[in-house]
Each structure stands twice: as structure tokens, then as C-alpha cells.
Amino acid sequence: MLAIVRGRVLAGLGRLALGVAAALLALAAAEAGLRLLGLGHPILYDNRATYGYRPLPDQTRRRLFGARVHVNGLGLRGPDAPPDALRLLFLGDSVTWGGSYVDDAQLFGTIAADVVAERLPGRFPSIVAEDAGVNGWGPQNVLALIEERGGFGSPVWVLTLIEDDFRREKTRINEVPYFNVAPSTALEELLVLAGYKVVTAYKRAKPAEDLARIAADDVGACSRIFAASQHAGARMLVVWHPTVLALAGREPEPSKAALFGAATAAGVPVLDLGPAYRAAGDGLYADGVHLSAAGHRVAGRAIGERLATILAGN
Numbered sequence: 001m002l003a004i005v006r007g008r009v010l011a012g013l014g015r016l017a018l019g020v021a022a023a024l025l026a027l028a029a030a031e032a033g034l035r036l037l038g039l040g041h042p043i044l045y046d047n048r049a050t051y052g053y054r055p056l057p058d059q060t061r062r063r064l065f066g067a068r069v070h071v072n073g074l075g076l077r078g079p080d081a082p083p084d085a086l087r088l089l090f091l092g093d094s095v096t097w098g099g100s101y102v103d104d105a106q107l108f109g110t111i112a113a114d115v116v117a118e119r120l121p122g123r124f125p126s127i128v129a130e131d132a133g134v135n136g137w138g139p140q141n142v143l144a145l146i147e148e149r150g151g152f153g154s155p156v157w158v159l160t161l162i163e164d165d166f167r168r169e170k171t172r173i174n175e176v177p178y179f180n181v182a183p184s185t186a187l188e189e190l191l192v193l194a195g196y197k198v199v200t201a202y203k204r205a206k207p208a209e210d211l212a213r214i215a216a217d218d219v220g221a222c223s224r225i226f227a228a229s230q231h232a233g234a235r236m237l238v239v240w241h242p243t244v245l246a247l248a249g250r251e252p253e254p255s256k257a258a259l260f261g262a263a264t265a266a267g268v269p270v271l272d273l274g275p276a277y278r279a280a281g282d283g284l285y286a287d288g289v290h291l292s293a294a295g296h297r298v299a300g301r302a303i304g305e306r307l308a309t310i311l312a313g314n
Contacts, residue, residue, distance in 0.1 A: 094134075229268070237310060
């Protein structure tokens with residue numbers, strides 16, 4: 001009898017060991033697959049009282065599907081510009097940042113810089129786009145960055161905005177699923193991102209009167225950005241990026257008129273990307289808000305053409 005019990009216990013332990021081994025192998029395979037996808041080494045961010053958060057300087061990653069993401073010594077996505085380069089500073093949110101699934105070379109800022117170089121040959125020794133866009137930011141984050149860093153010495157600023165920006169107060173790092181410290185595994189990064197999706201599914205929008213106040217505050221922040229550019233002697237362009245629904249006329253954009261009015265009052269030129277997107281057709285969006293590589297090409301060419309016109313008037 002004792003031998004039978006011992007045999008059953010050993011058999012159970014064997015099955016348990018096999019189960020544990022299988023689970024460990026599955027986890028190892030999942031980890032390897034996620035790392036091949038590009039997870040496990042996210043861009044790391046700081047944590048500040050002024051502007052909230054933005055990428056730490058001097059980072060290079062291969063992210064989703066092999067896309068290269070480089071953050072230069074100023075904490076801006078893009079190369080470290082040579083001293084004689086014309087530096088184009090791109091400000092905004094995740095649309096400007098471009099996503100970690102888009103390579104640096106495919107960003108609309110990079111393409112716009114190339115278009116300016118094509119349109120104004122020999123005008124500048126080189127032209128470099130520096131991307132200060134940050135996931136989750138709104139106009140109040142951008143303003144705080146400009147007040148602290150003064151535009152990083154760039155003579156050209158491009159501020160790209162979407163309707164959702166005008167529903168945001170200053171965003172803090174604890175409100176978004178981004179990392180100050182690197183996760184230990186790709187699975188850990190995935191769990192953080194998935195957990196954020198679950199938690200935000202239970203959130204509700206603020207009351208209409210609060211949203212109206214926030215939108216007015218954000219337009220005011222944009223006016224202060226315009227004034228800061230003039231104080232710094234920088235040329236500025238405001239770019240409006242519509243979502244898929246807005247492009248189809250199925251989503252209102254009440255803040256666009258207020259923003260364009262403030263820009264016009266400040267003497268800042270504006271560019272609505274809607275006509276360029278409609279002319280280009282389908283395939284421009286990755287998720288209804290953010291651009292695909294094809295969308296970046298269309299936006300970059302439109303922005304570059306407008307910048308070339310502005311700079312040619314100097």
C-alpha cells in the first residue's frame with residue numbers, strides 16, 4: 001500500500017514538474033517573441049514638475065518591427081545636429097512623436113526637412129528636424145517646455161495639434177503607461193500597457209463645462225507659445241491634424257477655429273492637413289488618429305512645402 005501511495009506521489013510530482021517546465025518554456029518563448037517584435041526596451045522618460053515628462057537624452061532603440069528611434073543629446077527625437085544646420089523644432093503630442101513603429105527616417109518632420117532642402121537648394125548647409133513631440137502631451141505641456149528650454153535655440157518651430165489636445169490639462173507621468181526605469185522583461189512592458197488599457201476603459205469624460213474651460217485654457221497656452229516664438233525670433237507654423245472621423249465629417253473640431261483665430265491674431269501662419277490627406281486617399285492612418293509611414297510622407301511633404309514658402313520670404 002505504501003509503495004502504491006509513493007508511486008502516485010512521484011507520478012504527481014513528475015506531472016507537476018512537466019507542467020512547470022512547459023509553463024517556463026511558454027514564458028521564455030513569449031518573451032523571445034515579444035523582444036523580436038520590439039518590446040522590452042522602451043524609451044525612458046524623466047519626471048518633472050514643470051512640463052510633466054519627456055524622453056531622456058541619448059537613447060537609441062530598435063522598437064516595433066525594427067523601427068529605429070534615436071533621442072539626441074537635447075532629449076529630442078532625431079540626430080544631433082551639426083552647428084551650422086538649420087534646425088526645425090517640431091512640437092506636439094504622439095502624432096508629432098510619430099510612434100515607435102515608425103522609423104526616424106520616415107517621420108513627417110524628417111520628410112519636411114528634406115522637402116525644404118529640395119525647395120531651397122544651397123540656402124542652408126544642412127537642415128535637421130528635431131522632434132519634441134511627446135506621447136500624451138497637450139498645449140500646456142508644450143508651453144511649459146518652451147518656457148523652460150526656450151525652443152532649444154531653433155529658429156523654426158512647427159506646432160502640430162489635434163482636437164483631442166484641447167481636452168487635456170497638463171499631463172503627468174503617472175497618468176500614462178511610460179517608463180522612468182526600464183522594465184526587466186518584455187512581458188512586463190506588455191502587462192503595463194495592457195493594464196493601462198483596462199484601467200482607462202473605466203474612465204469617463206469630464207463634464208462639458210470643464211471641457212470648455214480646458215479648451216479655452218489650451219488655446220490661451222497656444223497664444224503664449226506664439227508669443228514665445230516671436231520673443232525668441234523664431235519663425236513658426238501651426239499645423240492642424242484631423243482624425244479619420246474628422247476627415248470624414250463625422251467628428252466635430254470646435255477648437256480648430258479658436259486655434260486658427262489665435263494664430264492669425266498673432267501673425268502665425270497655419271496649415272490644415274485635411275486637404276492633403278483627402279487628396280492622397282486611403283492608408284494614411286495606423287489607428288484612426290496616428291499616421292502610418294504613408295501618412296507621414298503626405299504630412300511631411302505638405303509641411304515642408306509650406307515651410308519652404310515661409311523661409312523663402314526671409
